[in-house]
Amino acid sequence: MMIQTTGLSKSFNGLEVLRSIDLQVAPKEIVVLLGPSGSGKSTLLRCLNGLEELDGGSLEVNGVQVDAAMPARKKQANFREIRRHTGMVFQQFNLYPHKTALGNVIESLLTVKKMKKEEAAAIGERLLNRVGLLAKKDEYPSRLSGGQQQRVAIARALAMEPAIMLFDEPTSALDPELVGEVLEVMRQLAKEGMTMVIVTHEMKFARQVANRIVFMDGGVIVEEQSPEIFFQNPESERARKFIRQLQEH
Amino acid sequence: MNLLWENVPFLLKGAYYTLLVTVVSMFFGLIIGLVVAIARLKGNKPIRWLARAYVSIIRGTPLLVQIFIVYYGLVDYGVTLGPLTAAYVALSINVGAYLSETFRGAIQSIAKGQTEAAYATGMTPWQTMRRIILPQAARIAIAPMGNTFIGMLKETALVSAITVTELLRSAQLLIAQYYVYMPFFLGIAAMYWVMSTVFSFILERIEKRLSRVY
Numbered sequence: 251m252m253i254q255t256t257g258l259s260k261s262f263n264g265l266e267v268l269r270s271i272d273l274q275v276a277p278k279e280i281v282v283l284l285g286p287s288g289s290g291k292s293t294l295l296r297c298l299n300g301l302e303e304l305d306g307g308s309l310e311v312n313g314v315q316v317d318a319a320m321p322a323r324k325k326q327a328n329f330r331e332i333r334r335h336t337g338m339v340f341q342q343f344n345l346y347p348h349k350t351a352l353g354n355v356i357e358s359l360l361t362v363k364k365m366k367k368e369e370a371a372a373i374g375e376r377l378l379n380r381v382g383l384l385a386k387k388d389e390y391p392s393r394l395s396g397g398q399q400q401r402v403a404i405a406r407a408l409a410m411e412p413a414i415m416l417f418d419e420p421t422s423a424l425d426p427e428l429v430g431e432v433l434e435v436m437r438q439l440a441k442e443g444m445t446m447v448i449v450t451h452e453m454k455f456a457r458q459v460a461n462r463i464v465f466m467d468g469g470v471i472v473e474e475q476s477p478e479i480f481f482q483n484p485e486s487e488r489a490r491k492f493i494r495q496l497q498e499h
Numbered sequence: 500m501n502l503l504w505e506n507v508p509f510l511l512k513g514a515y516y517t518l519l520v521t522v523v524s525m526f527f528g529l530i531i532g533l534v535v536a537i538a539r540l541k542g543n544k545p546i547r548w549l550a551r552a553y554v555s556i557i558r559g560t561p562l563l564v565q566i567f568i569v570y571y572g573l574v575d576y577g578v579t580l581g582p583l584t585a586a587y588v589a590l591s592i593n594v595g596a597y598l599s600e601t602f603r604g605a606i607q608s609i610a611k612g613q614t615e616a617a618y619a620t621g622m623t624p625w626q627t628m629r630r631i632i633l634p635q636a637a638r639i640a641i642a643p644m645g646n647t648f649i650g651m652l653k654e655t656a657l658v659s660a661i662t663v664t665e666l667l668r669s670a671q672l673l674i675a676q677y678y679v680y681m682p683f684f685l686g687i688a689a690m691y692w693v694m695s696t697v698f699s700f701i702l703e704r705i706e707k708r709l710s711r712v713y
Contacts, residue, residue: 301615334621344616347713348634358620361630390713403616410620 252277252414252445253298257307259318260293267293269469270307275414280446282456282477285466286492291449294466295416298447299336300329311336312413334362337407341419343399345391351378351402352387355409362410377405381435397428404435415439417448453496457481465489503682506673510683513669514690520583520655520665524590525648531595536602537628550599557596563657565589570661586658594651601643605636638709645702649695656691666690 253275260268267290275281283291296302298311303325308317311332316325345354352374359370378384381401391399400420407415417436421429433455440446440459450456456463456477463480465473465488473486484490538550557565569592570585580588609632617627659668670683677683 299619301618330621330623333619336619338616338619340612340616340619342612344610344612346613346616346631346635348638357630358617358622361626362621392713406616406620 251275251310252279253309253311253447255294255298255307255309258294258297258304258309259306260290260297260302261305267469268297271469271471273464273471275445275447277413277445278443280440280448280459280461281464282460282462283447283449283464283466284456284480284492285472289466290469291466292418295418295447295449298416299333299338300325301338334410335413336416337404337410337412337414338416339400339403339407339418339420341422343391343396343403343423345399345403345406347391350388350390351383351394351405354391354402355406357406359409373409374405377408378402380408380438381405382431395428396424397431400424400432401435404432404439408439414445414447417446417450419449419451421450421452453481465492467492500682502673502677502679503686506683507686509673510666510669510686510690513664513666513687514694516583516663516665517652517655517691518694520586520590520658520663521648521652523587524594524655525651527587527591528594528598528651529644531591532598532602535595535599536606539599539603540606541624541628554596554599557593558600562589562593562654563660565593566657566661582658582661582663585661586655586663590651590655590658594647597647598644601640601647602636605640606632608639609635641702641706641709645699645706648702649698652695652698653691 251274253273255271255273258268258271258273259266271294273294283294285291293302297304298309300316304316304318306318308315310316312335314328314331316328316332320328346357349357352371355374355377356365356370359365359373360367365373375384375387378387381404383398383401383405386394386398386402391402394402404420420436421432424432429452433452436446436448436455437459448456448460460477463473463475463477464471465475465480465484465486467488473480473484473489475484475489480489481493484493535550535553538546539554542550566585566589569589570580570582573580613631613635614627617631618624622630655665656667659665659671662668664672666687670687673683674680
């Protein structure tokens, strides 16, 4: 398994946001997390690379284990190891505003991998080319559209050659006409066999690209299902209600 | 007026010490300010408490008293500093406290997403601070830092009280010699003003350049 969580729990100020989550993701699998807002899907995603601290349970990502009971120092070290092989794309892009598009992509190649500048730049240009933005390599993020910024952010995540990509609502902050270009890059990644865990509200995309839908509500996994069945005839009542509400819009 | 012109070289030497004390104290003050700001934000409880106490004490007491403590007070404990060294020490410690507040605010104003993005690519907290947070914070801090620097330039007049022959004390020495006040006081006032204005101009240029980058 590429990702395996066992009894993963998380609370914010006494409110249980994740209750004993057991999730498995196989290599090259594309899992889309769905659920009403507040269901815990973003929190689960952020637990996978340690941006949220675990309160209980354990997880294993790409062969590195973290247990909530480990000493803090050990947890941090293991999460850093996990992050070196896990890319993450954020809703708000979070590009470094003081660095150019290329500078954003190569930053961790320089600091984390200690690469030489020329070597890193060659990789960075190849990745920007892959997301269709080589021509913008010297632009600062403030001069790029939201869609372009998010594509740079994807290239930045890919620079570390991750085994897994995590997407936290990557198109939710975009104007509707810019959503397509980002989804296109994600489709391409899926085709190339990247292992992906995606939180999104793009149902059509989820249906087309996901191998499996994980439906969450109230901090638990309610249903895991193939996209065909999930969108047409889900088993659980809560999933049926969720689908019905989507169709009413 | 002639008296003033004749003594300009002597006053320029005083201006030189004013500048020297300003620049040296500002340099060490920057280092202290940065360390204290990071200590207050990232340190454990005793370190945070210590940093807070330092800032509170320095900001809550007169600079002149701090200068006297360093120059005269420490003698009681066998630490005898020369006037110039005492000036560097007292002013660095003083300006460090003010700058730490500036830096702390600037660092805190950088969005949390920046740290998360850096962490997500495997950067350590220190790498994130150095490569991602501080460069952005510096741009925010530059204007208040400039104000502190110019304030500092004028506050150095206080070290005349511990016999550092900077601009004010140079004037006082001339007054004692010639028994006239106005030309010398007006003369050094003009020199302070010129130095402040020149620095304001330079700082404005730096600020403009920094804001052009992105």
